[in-house]
Amino acid sequence: MSEEEMKVYRVQGFTCINCAAIFEENVKQLPGVHDAKVNFGASKVMVQGTTTIEALEKAGAFENLIIRDEKAQKIEREPFWKQRQNRKVYLSALLLVISWLLSLQYGEGHILPTIGFALAIVIGGVSLFMKGLKNLSRFTFDMNTLMTIAIIGAALIGEWGEGAMVVILFAISEALERYSMDKARQSIESLMDIAPKEALIRRGTEEMIVHVDEIQVGDIMIVKPGQKLAMDGIVIKGTSALNQAAITGESVPVMKTKDDEVFAGTLNEEGLLEVSVTKRVDDTTLAKIIHLVEEAQAERAPSQAFVDKFAKYYTPAIVGLAAVIMVAPPLFGGDWSHWIYQGLAILVVGCPCALVVSTPVAVVTAIGNAAKNGVLIKGGVYLEETGQLKAIAFDKTGTLTKGIPAVTDVVTYGRSENEVLAITAAIENGSQHPLASAILKKAEAHGLNFKEVVVDEFQSITGKGVKANVNQILYYVGSPNLFEETLQNGIEASIKETLTELQLQGKTVMLLGTEKEILSLIAVADEVRDSSKEVIRKLNQMGIETVMLTGDNERTAAAIGKQVGVSTIKADLLPEDKLNFIKKLRGNYQSVAMVGDGVNDAPALAAASVGVAMGSAGTDTALETADIALMSDDLNQLPYTIQLSKKALAIIKQNITFSLAIKLVALLLVVPGWLTLWIAIFADMGATLLVTLNSLRLLKVKE
Known part of the structure; x- marks a missing residue:
C-alpha cells in the first residue's frame, strides 16, 4: 500500500476478526478507494484513495461501527449496558420470558407464545439475518451464515422457543465479546491518552497555549509541576524529577536538568522546566511506541496462522457434516424432524468463533x-x-x-586519598580518555577543587600515560609499564602484589608517582x-x-x-x-x-x-x-x-485445546441424540467467552 496516499482512521465497535474482514472488503468496494487494510488489534483502517467518514461508516453499518480521523479525539461510547445494540437484546429477552410464560399456560403450539417467540427472533436477530442471508447468497460460510440457517431451520420444524433462545444467547455472546475486546485493547488506548493535546509554548517574548499539531521544532515548552509533557525535547532551564513510567516502565522518578532529554507523556513532579522541542508530534518517542505496538498487534503469530488455516477448512466441513446428519439417518428410517434438529444443532456448535479468537486476543x-x-x-x-x-x-x-568507567579503589602510599585524587585529577583535567573522566568524577564526588591546582609542563607519553609539574614537583600518571621504566628499581614487590590482585578483579589500574616512588594505585572498572x-x-x-x-x-x-x-x-x-x-x-x-x-x-x-x-x-x-x-x-x-x-504461549495453547475439545464433546452428543440447540449455543458462546476471559488474564502479569 502506497504510504503517500494512505489515510488512517480509527474504528470503534469491532467485535470479531470476521467482522473486521467483512468491513475491509466493504471499504475496498467504495468508490474512490484503491485498497484498504484493517488492523483488528489496533482497531484502525488504512485506506488508499479518497473517501469520507460517512462512506466508511456506511460500509461498517452492519456492525454499527463508529469511524473517526486518526488524530481526532476519541468518541466516548455510551456505557456498555446503554449501547443501542444491547437494547434489542433486552426487548427480545423480555419477549422470550413472556412467551415462555404463555406457553406454560396455553401450551407450546398455541398462537400467542409462537407469535412472541417469532417477534423475539426477528427483533434480536435482524442484523444477524441480514449478514447471514447476504453471505448465503454468496456461498460464504461464517458464523453468521451457520446461525441464520440454524435459527430459520428451528422455526421451520416448529422449535420457535429454542430458535428465540439461540438468537438471544448469540446476541449476548456478541455483546460480551465486544466488551472483552475493548478491555483487551485498553492498554494501547491508554497510551494514546497519556500525552496532553496542548502545551504552553513561548515564542519570542509571547507565551501561548498551542495544540500539539502546531508546535514546531525549536519552540520553548514551559512545563509546570504536576503537568505532563506534550512533546519530546531537551531541558534548557530548570531541574525536576520526571515520572517516566509511561515510556520506560521505570517506577522511580528520574531527575532531569539542563541538557537532559525528556519525553512526551512523562509527568513533571516538582520543578518548573523549560524544554526546547526537538521532534514534531508524529515523531515523538510516544508516537513511535504507539505506532510500533499497533503494527505488532496486526502481526500474526505462528499459532494464529495455523488457526486461520484450520478454520478455512473446518467451517465447510461442519456444514457438510450437518447436511449428512440431516439427510443420512432419515434415509435409513430415522425421524426427519429429529435429525434435521440435530443437524441444526451441529451448525450452531460448529461456529469457529472461539477457535478464531483464541490467539489474537491473547x-x-x-x-x-x-x-x-x-x-x-x-x-x-x-x-x-x-x-x-x-x-x-x-x-x-x-x-x-553500566558502560561508564568508574573509580573502584584508591590505594595510597604516604599521602591522603584526597591529596592524590586532587593531583591526579588536576593533571588529567582536559584529557578525553574515558579513564581520566572516571578520575575527575571521583574527585568531584569528594568535593575537591582540583581545577585551581596549577599544572605546568604537561606532556603526554604515548601509550603509557602523562607527566606534569605540580607545585614544582614532577608527577607521572599512567600504566604499570610506565613506572617499570621510570623507577630505578621498578615497582616494589608489595605494591606489585596489590596491583596484580586488582587486575585479577578485571580492573584497569593507573598509578600516580614521581621519579623516585609510587604514591597511589587508582583502580578503574566498568561497573556491573x-x-x-x-x-x-x-x-x-x-x-x-x-x-x-x-x-x-x-x-x-x-x-x-x-x-x-x-x-x-x-x-x-x-x-x-x-x-x-x-x-x-x-x-x-x-x-x-x-x-x-x-x-x-x-x-x-x-x-x-x-x-x-x-x-x-x-x-x-x-x-x-x-x-x-x-x-x-x-x-x-x-x-x-x-x-x-511463557504465560501468553500457555494461554494460547489452552485456548486452542479448549475450543476444539468443547466442540468435540458437543458433537459426540449427536450419537445418542442428546445435542440440543440450547447446549449447542451454550457450548459455542461459553467457549468464546472463556477463551477471551482467559486471554485477559495476561493484563495481570506484572514486573
Missing part, C-alpha cells in the same frame, strides 16, 4: 500489557519465540555493565549494573543458558562474568565473532536471544531468534531494528518479558 493483550510496562514487542512471532528461549547472549559493555546479578540468577533458574560476549580481554571478562554469574564467557570478540557465535548457539539451542544496545551489536541482534535492545527510549535505531526493545536501562524487564511470553 497476542493483543500481551503486547499491550508489555508496552505499558516499558517493553516493546514487535509482533506475535517474537512474543511466542521469547516464551521458547533456551539461551540468551548478553553484550557486556552497556548491557551487563545493580540488576545484572539478580537477572542472570532468575534466568538460570528458568533453565536458560546465559552467555556473555565481549571485545574485552579474557581477564576482565572472567572477572565480570564471575561477578554476574553467567554460564559461559566469550572474550576478545570482534563484531563478526559475535555474529558467528550467535549462529553456533542457534545450532545448539534453536531459540536464542541476543541482548545489546541495538547499534554496535546490530549483526548479532539480527542473527538471533529474538534481538533485544537495551535502553531504547529516544534511540531511534534500537526502536526500529530490535525485535524487542526494553525502553528503560533496566535488565529487570527481561525476566518479566519472558514470563509474559
Whole structure:
C-alpha cells in the first residue's frame, strides 16, 4: 500500500476478526478507494484513495461501527449496558420470558407464545439475518451464515422457543465479546491518552497555549509541576524529577536538568522546566511506541496462522457434516424432524468463533500489557519465540555493565586519598580518555577543587600515560609499564602484589608517582549494573543458558562474568565473532536471544531468534531494528518479558485445546441424540467467552 496516499482512521465497535474482514472488503468496494487494510488489534483502517467518514461508516453499518480521523479525539461510547445494540437484546429477552410464560399456560403450539417467540427472533436477530442471508447468497460460510440457517431451520420444524433462545444467547455472546475486546485493547488506548493535546509554548517574548499539531521544532515548552509533557525535547532551564513510567516502565522518578532529554507523556513532579522541542508530534518517542505496538498487534503469530488455516477448512466441513446428519439417518428410517434438529444443532456448535479468537486476543493483550510496562514487542512471532528461549547472549559493555568507567579503589602510599585524587585529577583535567573522566568524577564526588591546582609542563607519553609539574614537583600518571621504566628499581614487590590482585578483579589500574616512588594505585572498572546479578540468577533458574560476549580481554571478562554469574564467557570478540557465535548457539539451542544496545551489536541482534535492545527510549535505531526493545536501562524487564511470553504461549495453547475439545464433546452428543440447540449455543458462546476471559488474564502479569 502506497504510504503517500494512505489515510488512517480509527474504528470503534469491532467485535470479531470476521467482522473486521467483512468491513475491509466493504471499504475496498467504495468508490474512490484503491485498497484498504484493517488492523483488528489496533482497531484502525488504512485506506488508499479518497473517501469520507460517512462512506466508511456506511460500509461498517452492519456492525454499527463508529469511524473517526486518526488524530481526532476519541468518541466516548455510551456505557456498555446503554449501547443501542444491547437494547434489542433486552426487548427480545423480555419477549422470550413472556412467551415462555404463555406457553406454560396455553401450551407450546398455541398462537400467542409462537407469535412472541417469532417477534423475539426477528427483533434480536435482524442484523444477524441480514449478514447471514447476504453471505448465503454468496456461498460464504461464517458464523453468521451457520446461525441464520440454524435459527430459520428451528422455526421451520416448529422449535420457535429454542430458535428465540439461540438468537438471544448469540446476541449476548456478541455483546460480551465486544466488551472483552475493548478491555483487551485498553492498554494501547491508554497510551494514546497519556500525552496532553496542548502545551504552553513561548515564542519570542509571547507565551501561548498551542495544540500539539502546531508546535514546531525549536519552540520553548514551559512545563509546570504536576503537568505532563506534550512533546519530546531537551531541558534548557530548570531541574525536576520526571515520572517516566509511561515510556520506560521505570517506577522511580528520574531527575532531569539542563541538557537532559525528556519525553512526551512523562509527568513533571516538582520543578518548573523549560524544554526546547526537538521532534514534531508524529515523531515523538510516544508516537513511535504507539505506532510500533499497533503494527505488532496486526502481526500474526505462528499459532494464529495455523488457526486461520484450520478454520478455512473446518467451517465447510461442519456444514457438510450437518447436511449428512440431516439427510443420512432419515434415509435409513430415522425421524426427519429429529435429525434435521440435530443437524441444526451441529451448525450452531460448529461456529469457529472461539477457535478464531483464541490467539489474537491473547497476542493483543500481551503486547499491550508489555508496552505499558516499558517493553516493546514487535509482533506475535517474537512474543511466542521469547516464551521458547533456551539461551540468551548478553553484550557486556552497556548491557551487563553500566558502560561508564568508574573509580573502584584508591590505594595510597604516604599521602591522603584526597591529596592524590586532587593531583591526579588536576593533571588529567582536559584529557578525553574515558579513564581520566572516571578520575575527575571521583574527585568531584569528594568535593575537591582540583581545577585551581596549577599544572605546568604537561606532556603526554604515548601509550603509557602523562607527566606534569605540580607545585614544582614532577608527577607521572599512567600504566604499570610506565613506572617499570621510570623507577630505578621498578615497582616494589608489595605494591606489585596489590596491583596484580586488582587486575585479577578485571580492573584497569593507573598509578600516580614521581621519579623516585609510587604514591597511589587508582583502580578503574566498568561497573556491573545493580540488576545484572539478580537477572542472570532468575534466568538460570528458568533453565536458560546465559552467555556473555565481549571485545574485552579474557581477564576482565572472567572477572565480570564471575561477578554476574553467567554460564559461559566469550572474550576478545570482534563484531563478526559475535555474529558467528550467535549462529553456533542457534545450532545448539534453536531459540536464542541476543541482548545489546541495538547499534554496535546490530549483526548479532539480527542473527538471533529474538534481538533485544537495551535502553531504547529516544534511540531511534534500537526502536526500529530490535525485535524487542526494553525502553528503560533496566535488565529487570527481561525476566518479566519472558514470563509474559511463557504465560501468553500457555494461554494460547489452552485456548486452542479448549475450543476444539468443547466442540468435540458437543458433537459426540449427536450419537445418542442428546445435542440440543440450547447446549449447542451454550457450548459455542461459553467457549468464546472463556477463551477471551482467559486471554485477559495476561493484563495481570506484572514486573
